[in-house]
Amino acid sequence: MATTSLREGGPALKSPYDFPDSPLSKAVRQPLLLGVFLDLQDRHISDHPTSNSWTFDYNADIVRRADELGFELAFSRTQWLPKGGYDGEASLDAFIALGAMAAVTKNILLISTIHVLYGPLHPLHIAKYGATLDHIAKGRWGINIVTGHRAIEHQMFGWNRIEHDKRYEMAGELFDVVNSLWAETENLTYEGKINQWKLENAWITPKPLFGRPILVNATGSPAGIDFAVKYSDLIFITSPGGANIESALETLPAHIATIRAAAATTGRTVKILINPVIVSRDTADETNAYLRAIVEGMTSEPQNRKFFKNYDSDAHAWRGRKDDTQKQGYNLGGNVEVIGTPGEVVEQLKALHEVGIDGVQMGFYDWKVDLEHFAIKILPLLKEAGLRVD
Numbered sequence: 001m002a003t004t005s006l007r008e009g010g011p012a013l014k015s016p017y018d019f020p021d022s023p024l025s026k027a028v029r030q031p032l033l034l035g036v037f038l039d040l041q042d043r044h045i046s047d048h049p050t051s052n053s054w055t056f057d058y059n060a061d062i063v064r065r066a067d068e069l070g071f072e073l074a075f076s077r078t079q080w081l082p083k084g085g086y087d088g089e090a091s092l093d094a095f096i097a098l099g100a101m102a103a104v105t106k107n108i109l110l111i112s113t114i115h116v117l118y119g120p121l122h123p124l125h126i127a128k129y130g131a132t133l134d135h136i137a138k139g140r141w142g143i144n145i146v147t148g149h150r151a152i153e154h155q156m157f158g159w160n161r162i163e164h165d166k167r168y169e170m171a172g173e174l175f176d177v178v179n180s181l182w183a184e185t186e187n188l189t190y191e192g193k194i195n196q197w198k199l200e201n202a203w204i205t206p207k208p209l210f211g212r213p214i215l216v217n218a219t220g221s222p223a224g225i226d227f228a229v230k231y232s233d234l235i236f237i238t239s240p241g242g243a244n245i246e247s248a249l250e251t252l253p254a255h256i257a258t259i260r261a262a263a264a265t266t267g268r269t270v271k272i273l274i275n276p277v278i279v280s281r282d283t284a285d286e287t288n289a290y291l292r293a294i295v296e297g298m299t300s301e302p303q304n305r306k307f308f309k310n311y312d313s314d315a316h317a318w319r320g321r322k323d324d325t326q327k328q329g330y331n332l333g334g335n336v337e338v339i340g341t342p343g344e345v346v347e348q349l350k351a352l353h354e355v356g357i358d359g360v361q362m363g364f365y366d367w368k369v370d371l372e373h374f375a376i377k378i379l380p381l382l383k384e385a386g387l388r389v390d
């Protein structure tokens with residue numbers, strides 16, 4: 001990991017955490033960060049009806065509402081699947097969609113998922129697009145660095161899947177260069193050692209407002225954790241025990257300890273996020289009825305549902321789902337399932353916070369309806385529990 005620009009004698013690299021007034025530094029003052037993990041694609045988990053839509057307008061409404069409610073983060077996924085791969089055919093690109101949301105939001109951080117190795121994208125493209133969005137969003141924009149775990153996606157771009165750990169090495173060299181371009185006071189010349197691009201007298205302006213855009217990656221593997229503690233400000237983790245909350249709470253402490261120990265070796269700040277799906281209604285009976293309706297609407301086995309389609313993946317992060325020694329979740333789409341009355345949801349979020357989770361990127365079964373329930377019934381209790389401060 002470079003700590004100064006790759007140009008000999010070049011400037012030190014700074015992160016948004018080095019600026020106390022950066023949007024990221026302000027966001028992490030919350031005890032528990034709140035975010036939305038949007039569905040910018042059709043996702044059919046169950047036949048139980050929802051108001052959901054993959055469209056930009058529907059998702060922009062969700063992000064505007066989350067911004068009004070004081071949430072800190074909005075993310076989404078991007079996938080590159082062949083015909084028939086999505087539930088329904090629509091899937092917006094998260095890089096463009098989250099970037100565009102900068103113009104319609106005020107405070108929320110907007111994290112665009114980008115498959116940084118596909119193409120390959122030239123570091124100048126990432127640096128220039130990133131600097132532009134950084135200025136439009138006034139330091140609120142960032143990248144979820146994805147290297148691609150599915151063979152079929154790499155093949156779509158014209159090659160066989162690059163080996164798991166090599167992808168992180170390539171992304172490391174790429175971000176040494178991109179970070180250098182963002183920090184540089186002079187032109188940069190560099191020839192890729194494990195990537196095939198070259199730069200000659202390369203220059204990026206404007207410079208990002210707070211050192212560089214926010215960097216994030218989602219991982220559960222040693223190579224991915226090593227990458228995160230060197231390059232990312234936020235690490236998106238999964239539950240090693242699968243989606244059931246009890247299994248998650250049992251298995252997360254050791255996993256989080258590993259990540260914190262890795263972060264201690266670089267001395268960098270890396271906040272830890274997880275993405276629960278929240279299923280809640282006012283009473284236990286209503287919550288159970290809602291859960292039952294969703295589960296009964298799952299008319300085919302999980303492996304036959306499109307969202308869980310078994311494209312070959314070498315991801316480590318979801319291996320816990322296959323661990324039969326752990327209680328399993330209902331396949332509701334989140335990496336942890338938080339199910340219960342408002343009070344029970346707060347208890348479970350508190351328990352996640354107590355095992356070391358710094359923030360939750362939430363998903364909902366029926367976005368507009370369930371986010372409103374969260375806003376009115378759950379958010380005030382989170383404040384009472386001290387997980388949110390004004």
Ligand SMILES: Cc1cc2nc3c(=O)[nH]c(=O)nc-3n(C[C@H](O)[C@H](O)[C@H](O)COP(=O)(O)O)c2cc1C
Pocket residue numbers: 076077078079113145146147148149218219220221223224225236237238275314315316317318335
């Ligand atoms: C919450 C979350 C969101 C993710 N979003 C995407 C995505 O949008 N597109 C994608 O190709 N991979 C996505 N991934 C997969 C990761 O980029 C990565 O491939 C996966 O976590 C496996 O990494 P590992 O093998 O280092 O554990 C996501 C993973 C998690 C946990």
